[in-house]
Amino acid sequence: MRAYVECGPNEGWRKAVLASALGTALALSLSPWLEAVLAPASALFAASFQALACNKRVEVEVTREVIVKADKAVVTLRTSKGKVKDFPSAPPVSGEPAGEGEVTYVVDLEESPFVFWPGALVELDDGACSCKGFVELRSFASMWRLEALGLGEPVEVEGGFMAVPEVEGAREYRPGDEPRLIIWKTLYKPGGPKVKELKRVTEVIGLRKGIRTFSVDLGPWGENPCFAELGKSLVEYLRSLGLKEVKGKASVAVLGPGGRAEGDLYLLLNPVACIPSVEGLEALELVRERVLTEFLEAEKRLRGMGEVRAVPWSVPPRHTL
DSSP states (O other): OEEEEEEEEOHHHHHHHHHHHHHHHHHHHHOTTOSGGGHHHHHHHHHHHHHHHTOOEEEEEEEEEEEEETTEEEEEEEEEEEEEEEOOSSOOSEEOSEEEEEEEEEEETTTOSEEEEOOEEEEEEETTEEEEEEEOOOEEEEOOOTTTTTOEEEEEEEOOTTSEEEEEEEEEOOTTOOGGGEEGGGTTSTTOOEEEEEEEEEEEEEEOTTOOEEEEEOGGGGGSHHHHHHHHHHHHHHHHTTOEEOSSSEEEEEEOTTOOOOEEEEEEEOGGGGSOOOTTOHHHHHHHHHHHHHHHHHHHHHHTTSEEEEESOSSOOOOOO
16 A cells, blocks of 8 residues: 655754754854854754755555465565564564565464554655654454354364264174174174274364354444454454344454443453554553553453453563564
């Protein structure tokens, strides 16, 4: 997508202007008769001029490609100019999400079944100007697990060769039957020997009994486009399982902090997934802390009402880029 980054004088230019002003002030203090009394003013004028010259926006192209292979998400982030820094909601297991021009890294979806990317930070130098901007480039990849969300329970189904055999009954011996299946105490009984009849079964995770409906109330956070998309992805997954959306109480309630839907199981979405940790922006870190507090209070309230699963986490990992 195309985006703009805001520019201002870079650190090198500011230091040069400051050094020039201090040097001129020192020269005047030693030689007060010099006619260069306007030199400090000229330095300040140069600084003001450069600030005006850098008061601009630079257009950049930013793309993110997420390819899910087995239980891994391979992410490639590109920018047409400068350095780029990505903000996945889960820490990479290999590669670095920050670098010049293009970066590639891998996120483990087995450890983090839902990964969200709210955007990327782009930084570049344009002459004496330093440009920086956060690009709202939202993406997500999910490998929802029934058991991780509290929706599943073990069930036995008929399996194949690798399944654990279970004795289902007995039948008459047939030529070719494995000797280990013969019920030896029937060898000399009328009717001839019998063998164990096996049914191959395997244990899988299926939907818990009673989970058939869901309701959604994202609360005030539903107005946030990033959070709305996070909720939408979970809703689509529940529909793919065959759950029906209803109003009022349901077997599963999908909530954001402030949501009031009732259910037997609460899936509480964490808004912190939509707020990246950007170094140097203290105001943003304060917002993250406030939102996390709000989320944990909502989680505590719901735990007093029933079973709760925090999505994607209760306390987010504090990895830094």
